[in-house]
Amino acid sequence: MRRRPELVLWASLALAVVVLVVVGLATVRDDAFTLGVTPGVVAAVLYPGDRACQELIDVPEDFSEVELQLGTFRRAGAPLEISVHDRAGAGPVLGRGRLPGGYPDVSRQRVAVGEVAAGQRVAVCAESVGGPKVAIYGNAGAAAPDSPLRLRGRRVNRDLTLVFYEADGRSLIAEVPAMFDRASLFRAGWIGPWTYWLLALAAVTLVPFALGRALRGLSR
Amino acid sequence: MPAPLAWLLVAVAFLGVAWAILTPAWQAPDENSHFAYVQVLAERFDLPGDGDHPIYSTEQARAMEAVNADQVAGFPETKPQWSEEAFERWRASGADPPERLRADGGGPNPAGSNPPLYYLYAGLGYRAAAGGDIFDRLLAVRLVGLLWPLLVTVGVWLLAGELFGRDRTLQLAAAALAGLLPMLSFVSASINPDGMLYATWTFFLWLGVRALRRGLDLPTAAGLALVTGVALVVKGTSYALLPALALVLVIGLWRLRRRSTARLVALVGSVLLALAVTVGVWTALARSLDRTASGQLVGTGSDAVALNVKQLASYLWQFYFPRLPSLEPFPLSTEQPVYDIFAKGVWGAYGWLEIGLPEPLYIVLAVLTLAMLGAAGYALLRSPRRIDLPIALFLLLVTGALLAGLHWTEYHYVLAGNVNFMQGRYLFPLIGLGGAALAKALTLVPSSRRPSVLAGVIGLLLALQLYGMGLVLERFYA
Numbered sequence: 001m002r003r004r005p006e007l008v009l010w011a012s013l014a015l016a017v018v019v020l021v022v023v024g025l026a027t028v029r030d031d032a033f034t035l036g037v038t039p040g041v042v043a044a045v046l047y048p049g050d051r052a053c054q055e056l057i058d059v060p061e062d063f064s065e066v067e068l069q070l071g072t073f074r075r076a077g078a079p080l081e082i083s084v085h086d087r088a089g090a091g092p093v094l095g096r097g098r099l100p101g102g103y104p105d106v107s108r109q110r111v112a113v114g115e116v117a118a119g120q121r122v123a124v125c126a127e128s129v130g131g132p133k134v135a136i137y138g139n140a141g142a143a144a145p146d147s148p149l150r151l152r153g154r155r156v157n158r159d160l161t162l163v164f165y166e167a168d169g170r171s172l173i174a175e176v177p178a179m180f181d182r183a184s185l186f187r188a189g190w191i192g193p194w195t196y197w198l199l200a201l202a203a204v205t206l207v208p209f210a211l212g213r214a215l216r217g218l219s220r
Numbered sequence: 221m222p223a224p225l226a227w228l229l230v231a232v233a234f235l236g237v238a239w240a241i242l243t244p245a246w247q248a249p250d251e252n253s254h255f256a257y258v259q260v261l262a263e264r265f266d267l268p269g270d271g272d273h274p275i276y277s278t279e280q281a282r283a284m285e286a287v288n289a290d291q292v293a294g295f296p297e298t299k300p301q302w303s304e305e306a307f308e309r310w311r312a313s314g315a316d317p318p319e320r321l322r323a324d325g326g327g328p329n330p331a332g333s334n335p336p337l338y339y340l341y342a343g344l345g346y347r348a349a350a351g352g353d354i355f356d357r358l359l360a361v362r363l364v365g366l367l368w369p370l371l372v373t374v375g376v377w378l379l380a381g382e383l384f385g386r387d388r389t390l391q392l393a394a395a396a397l398a399g400l401l402p403m404l405s406f407v408s409a410s411i412n413p414d415g416m417l418y419a420t421w422t423f424f425l426w427l428g429v430r431a432l433r434r435g436l437d438l439p440t441a442a443g444l445a446l447v448t449g450v451a452l453v454v455k456g457t458s459y460a461l462l463p464a465l466a467l468v469l470v471i472g473l474w475r476l477r478r479r480s481t482a483r484l485v486a487l488v489g490s491v492l493l494a495l496a497v498t499v500g501v502w503t504a505l506a507r508s509l510d511r512t513a514s515g516q517l518v519g520t521g522s523d524a525v526a527l528n529v530k531q532l533a534s535y536l537w538q539f540y541f542p543r544l545p546s547l548e549p550f551p552l553s554t555e556q557p558v559y560d561i562f563a564k565g566v567w568g569a570y571g572w573l574e575i576g577l578p579e580p581l582y583i584v585l586a587v588l589t590l591a592m593l594g595a596a597g598y599a600l601l602r603s604p605r606r607i608d609l610p611i612a613l614f615l616l617l618v619t620g621a622l623l624a625g626l627h628w629t630e631y632h633y634v635l636a637g638n639v640n641f642m643q644g645r646y647l648f649p650l651i652g653l654g655g656a657a658l659a660k661a662l663t664l665v666p667s668s669r670r671p672s673v674l675a676g677v678i679g680l681l682l683a684l685q686l687y688g689m690g691l692v693l694e695r696f697y698a
Contacts, residue, residue: 005675012679058303179697182302217223
């Protein structure tokens with residue numbers, strides 16, 4: 001029974017890994033990416049006919065829905081036309097969708113715009129097509145410095161809070177390779193996706209091995 | 221080195237490296253400010269606080285902007301930049317700035333009130349990677365900081381050895397809790413003086429117990445004072461060590477009162493010398509630079525609020541217990557601070573604290589913690605005659621002084637209109653006592669079964685480590 005503590009350790013770890021894998025398979029996410037702007041202030045107020053375009057947005061993943069945080073000034077929300085363009089609001093249309101009116105104040109609304117492929121820069125425009133004024137939340141212009149916001153055609157020092165979603169959700173486990181790819185950017189030069197694969201492998205082999213040896217050392 | 225400790229250190233080191241690599245740049249508490257402090261010290265050999273400079277260098281500001289660090293910090297709904305095009309744009313324009321853009325920070329910095337010792341040490345990592353870009357240097361600084369959790373682990377092993385004798389199972393239990401606690405690994409693997417603070421406090425606990433148990437000899441006295449002095453030059457929190465240091469010296473010298481005067485003088489001299497070469501040098505240097513030696517204790521300056529003892533007592537009650545109807549509500553940031561801040565903060569609040577564990581898991585871990593502390597208390601009281609009163613007093617004094625300092629600060633901080641001072645990680649200087657409590661609780665288990673129970677505890681800690689890393693990966697990159 002000298003090895004019993006090691007068996008307990010490995011059994012605990014195996015149980016933990018199984019639980020993590022099951023949770024990872026059961027957790028399905030459909031968010032593709034965000035502009036990375038927190039909803040701290042009202043970034044734009046649209047009256048009927050007004051249009052706000054967040055331009056030069058990098059698209060690292062395919063998406064088919066766009067989410068905005070909207071304020072309605074305590075009334076039923078006005079309908080919005082949401083369009084996706086190549087690079088700027090004046091560019092060719094890549095996708096389009098409509099948000100019906102009637103949504104509540106300070107709420108997040110998702111709009112299907114059709115499939116937009118990764119690897120390009122786009123503009124997302126919101127246009128009020130009638131009804132009362134609408135506030136779109138976002139933050140100061142420094143929040144997304146590479147992506148300007150234009151309101152009624154003029155550049156304003158604000159950015160919109162935008163979240164992009166895929167058509168089909170993926171389990172967390174299926175997304176692990178993509179997560180490792182993303183986590184290898186803005187890192188020390190020698191770090192790549194391989195580093196995370198190696199760390200994950202070592203975490204479930206080297207670490208329990210070392211701890212098992214520590215426990216085995218108690219019986220000597 | 222005993223094999224169990226050596227293998228434990230291998231695991232602690234690996235987990236530290238994993239956290240250092242995994243955590244996105246500037247996504248640990250105050251890491252942006254601490255990095256700015258390291259950078260100005262390493263680039264210009266200057267301290268932050270010059271009002272003519274911005275807090276961050278141009279290089280750091282551009283990199284933080286490129287990776288979207290400010291918008292991501294504390295807000296789970298925003299993600300760091302992960303577009304390859306954006307990364308390539310940053311590489312083309314900001315990855316290799318002229319040296320002056322690395323060194324033009326150093327303005328008033330929230331971390332600037334900390335003494336410079338940790339930052340000087342961290343600067344070694346920065347300089348070692350000076351040829352790389354800012355992310356190379358940031359990782360290098362994190363990696364050199366991994367010395368501290370290793371020293372914490374060794375220190376807790378030694379402390380348990382003093383408290384329980386040469387019992388490898390109990391020593392491993394105590395050291396494993398300290399070395400494998402996920403939140404401690406996470407904090408220690410970020411750029412933050414707290415890791416060094418935990419190490420100095422852990423060695424202080426060990427040397428204090430050693431001095432009280434074996435008698436005050438010259439190396440122990442000098443070591444204890446040296447560790448205290450170093451801790452004081454790491455963070456002002458360490459002034460809480462001074463009452464316990466005084467206690468050890470008074471008891472130690474009292475016990476030696478019949479020894480030769482020369483020996484007593486040598487002991488006192490070594491203590492004074494150790495304090496002089498550490499905190500003494502820094503205090504003199506700070507004065508010559510017209511700086512304070514450490515951040516002023518909140519509530520003692522010109523903005524101090526008049527002390528209201530009844531209100532202070534009410535605040536303390538409301539921190540630990542549900543508010544009684546007779547008590548005026550104190551504006552704390554949460555309804556159950558002891559649980560929401562201490563329990564959750566100790567067991568896992570990653571990133572800028574926004575990444576938490578599921579609520580049921582927190583409850584289970586809080587119950588396990590209470591059970592462990594209860595079992596340790598029961599084991600202690602089962603044989604009250606074996607309690608060493610001076611050691612108990614010493615440990616209570618260290619604990620009480622830390623908590624008193626934290627609560628005094630928070631009380632005044634909140635009254636000044638601020639929120640969110642207290643953090644679970646502020647308890648980690650006492651991690652040695654946490655490890656000792658686990659070891660003591662383990663003494664209730666028959667000796668033959670202790671290794672298996674310990675294996676279960678280690679398995680749980682390792683599982684929490686993996687889960688914590690998974691949560692961080694999901695929060696930032698899913």
